[in-house]
Amino acid sequence: MTPFITPLRMFAVALALALTSLATAVTAQNGPLRIDITEGVIEPLPFAVPDFIAENPAGAEYAAQLSRLIAADLAGTGLFREIPSDAFITQVSTFSPSADYPSWKAINAQALITGAVSASPDGRLTVKFRVFDVFSEAQMGEGLQLEGTTNAWRRMGHKVADAVYSRITGEGGYFDSRVVYVAETGPKNERKKRLAVMDYDGANVQYLTDSASIVLAPRFSPTGDRILYTSYETGFPQIYQLDVGNVSRVAIPVPADSMTFAPRYAPDGQTVVFSASQGGNTDIYRLRPGGSPEQLTNSPSIETAPSYSPDGNRIVFESDRSGSPQLYIMPANGGESTRISFGAGRYGTPVWSPRGDLVAFTKQNQGRFHIGVMRTDGSEERLLTSSFLDEGPTWAPNGRVIMFMRESSGAGGESSLYSVDISGRNLKKVPLEGAASDPAWSPLLK
Amino acid sequence: MIHDGSDLSTGPHGQPADGRTRPYHQPFPNRKLNARLARNGQTQDMFMKHLGKVVLITSVLAISACTNANRFGAGGPGGAGDPNGGFGSGQPLGSEMIGQGSLDPASPAYFKETIGDRVLFANDTSTLNDDGRATLAGQALWLSNNPAYTAIIEGHADEKGTREYNLALGARRASSARDYLVSQGVSSGRLRTVTYGKERPIEVCSTEECYTKNRRAVTVIAAGATS
Numbered sequence: 001m002t003p004f005i006t007p008l009r010m011f012a013v014a015l016a017l018a019l020t021s022l023a024t025a026v027t028a029q030n031g032p033l034r035i036d037i038t039e040g041v042i043e044p045l046p047f048a049v050p051d052f053i054a055e056n057p058a059g060a061e062y063a064a065q066l067s068r069l070i071a072a073d074l075a076g077t078g079l080f081r082e083i084p085s086d087a088f089i090t091q092v093s094t095f096s097p098s099a100d101y102p103s104w105k106a107i108n109a110q111a112l113i114t115g116a117v118s119a120s121p122d123g124r125l126t127v128k129f130r131v132f133d134v135f136s137e138a139q140m141g142e143g144l145q146l147e148g149t150t151n152a153w154r155r156m157g158h159k160v161a162d163a164v165y166s167r168i169t170g171e172g173g174y175f176d177s178r179v180v181y182v183a184e185t186g187p188k189n190e191r192k193k194r195l196a197v198m199d200y201d202g203a204n205v206q207y208l209t210d211s212a213s214i215v216l217a218p219r220f221s222p223t224g225d226r227i228l229y230t231s232y233e234t235g236f237p238q239i240y241q242l243d244v245g246n247v248s249r250v251a252i253p254v255p256a257d258s259m260t261f262a263p264r265y266a267p268d269g270q271t272v273v274f275s276a277s278q279g280g281n282t283d284i285y286r287l288r289p290g291g292s293p294e295q296l297t298n299s300p301s302i303e304t305a306p307s308y309s310p311d312g313n314r315i316v317f318e319s320d321r322s323g324s325p326q327l328y329i330m331p332a333n334g335g336e337s338t339r340i341s342f343g344a345g346r347y348g349t350p351v352w353s354p355r356g357d358l359v360a361f362t363k364q365n366q367g368r369f370h371i372g373v374m375r376t377d378g379s380e381e382r383l384l385t386s387s388f389l390d391e392g393p394t395w396a397p398n399g400r401v402i403m404f405m406r407e408s409s410g411a412g413g414e415s416s417l418y419s420v421d422i423s424g425r426n427l428k429k430v431p432l433e434g435a436a437s438d439p440a441w442s443p444l445l446k
Numbered sequence: 447m448i449h450d451g452s453d454l455s456t457g458p459h460g461q462p463a464d465g466r467t468r469p470y471h472q473p474f475p476n477r478k479l480n481a482r483l484a485r486n487g488q489t490q491d492m493f494m495k496h497l498g499k500v501v502l503i504t505s506v507l508a509i510s511a512c513t514n515a516n517r518f519g520a521g522g523p524g525g526a527g528d529p530n531g532g533f534g535s536g537q538p539l540g541s542e543m544i545g546q547g548s549l550d551p552a553s554p555a556y557f558k559e560t561i562g563d564r565v566l567f568a569n570d571t572s573t574l575n576d577d578g579r580a581t582l583a584g585q586a587l588w589l590s591n592n593p594a595y596t597a598i599i600e601g602h603a604d605e606k607g608t609r610e611y612n613l614a615l616g617a618r619r620a621s622s623a624r625d626y627l628v629s630q631g632v633s634s635g636r637l638r639t640v641t642y643g644k645e646r647p648i649e650v651c652s653t654e655e656c657y658t659k660n661r662r663a664v665t666v667i668a669a670g671a672t673s
């Protein structure tokens with residue numbers, strides 16, 4: 001047990017976040033303002049976020065911070081570019097359903113986001129916002145109001161940014177999400193590892209385990225309330241499930257005399273797929289609720305790193321049955337598998353995208369590591385990154401961004417988390433204090 | 447009961463009982479191996495190979511702060527021309543010979559330092575080479591002579607691979623060493639295997655010199671009743 005960990009309530013935060021339409025909102029009218037992010041964006045869309053209006057003195061503390069957070073979320077995608085406030089030629093002093101369009105056109109702000117904030121003495125926070133298509137002189141969608149608590153102000157800001165992102169791109173957002181990862185300290189030959197979670201942007205780091213045992217490759221459940229991971233706390237690698245709410249954890253049933261690792265949830269959130277090594281051979285197993293482990297592959301080669309398709313019908317995995325590690329897809333019940341990777345080099349850690357259209361992977365070729373994506377039939381392979389060691393992609397909830405670990409070489413080698421969008425643009429290091437590896441993105445929070 | 451490792455603990459908190467904190471340095475204790483290397487010219491080859499990499503090796507040493515015994519460490523300064531030479535020992539050879547002579551042959555320290563506790567593997571393989579089989583034969587003999595001990599065999603990989611694959615590869619290597627020990631008469635009930643993948647390199651540089659030593663299976667002797 002881990003009594004030294006303060007129980008977290010991240011997903012059951014006292015943030016009964018209510019999203020309601022503003023009664024005064026103008027009916028949605030979708031203007032021509034639109035970003036198609038499929039092919040990547042070369043010229044980011046300019047937007048303005050004047051500081052939100054404080055509707056009472058307590059709200060003033062959050063008004064500017066919320067505006068900055070929303071701007072950072074949007075600009076951080078690489079799809080948008082913020083127009084700094086010193087370029088503004090008009091002020092927003094009331095939270096109005098209309099805007100001074102000529103003044104925003106004059107500085108080429110194609111999107112305008114306005115908002116208002118109030119806070120109550122008992123810690124309630126109310127955030128209202130509107131999005132304007134300046135050149136069409138119309139609101140994009142309805143104005144919305146969010147109710148939450150002041151200590152969850154960042155989540156509320158992320159939700160506003162998600163709504164703006166969705167309205168302009170037509171895609172789901174990903175800012176109100178978390179990432180579980182392995183926080184690392186110590187030298188390379190004696191690395192200390194512990195599970196941690198952060199907001200997608202590196203804020204609000206919280207630790208879920210201590211560093212007494214090696215922990216590896218955590219994975220969120222589809223509902224974000226549980227985490228599968230591998231720990232050496234018995235001296236041998238073994239899969240555990242951790243309840244995020246109270247940080248309790250249990251070992252999951254595994255085959256006798258096996259070492260287990262590489263777990264993932266099925267889309268049902270109950271079934272777990274993983275690999276188990278017995279007598280030096282590693283195969284893929286499935287554990288259904290209330291059942292015992294079922295073997296899905298049976299081969300003298302290495303089969304590992306399984307990941308379900310979003311519909312739960314298929315599993316993509318890694319095998320060296322051809323002589324080098326490659327990617328294969330098999331039915332969720334096991335059976336005949338189809339190889340999908342055929343390029344030069346070695347392929348590993350396949351992860352099916354939440355949209356179902358792509359598989360992200362790690363590729364090793366000619367002494368370099370890459371994060372790449374391919375269609376699920378193996379076509380249209382695209383390498384997004386290249387470095388000494390890039391590994392372990394994880395998908396943002398909207399399937400448009402990938403986070404992964406990058407490790408530098410040599411005695412002082414250290415891991416960091418990076419993100420890149422699926423067009424290969426906007427490669428960024430996640431700002432974290434200390435080294436980190438094995439990221440896994442949560443679903444979009446509710 | 448597969449995780450009841452109480453009598454087979456590899457060390458506190460499940461960390462590998464690797465050579466990271468050895469009490470002393472024993473550069474190349476396997477005299478048979480030395481003789482074999484000298485006979486077939488491998489030492490000379492290493493010497494020639496490393497002559498061309500003196501600058502590189504020196505810089506690697508400077509940053510890697512190696513404190514481990516290196517049975518295959520003939521590439522170090524002063525060790526290149528000396529089949530007994532490892533690096534980082536900083537002790538006169540004579541004192542080590544005395545130290546070696548004082549080890550109780552029935553002790554785990556003797557197993558580790560004199561028999562040799564590890565075998566090495568080529569890139570992405572789990573096949574034993576001649577040196578590995580010779581070392582394991584010595585290990586099997588020692589285990590036969592010291593039936594009160596059990597052993598955990600740790601399988602390790604270098605950093606050039608994904609985490610999951612390297613865990614599986616480490617399991618293969620540990621199993622390969624285990625199977626050879628069993629073939630030499632050691633009861634399988636006395637042996638357990640564990641994979642560390644690339645989690646516990648013994649050398650920290652990012653060149654083949656280090657990777658060669660990291661691709662290993664280490665037999666860790668533990669006191670414990672035979673199961």
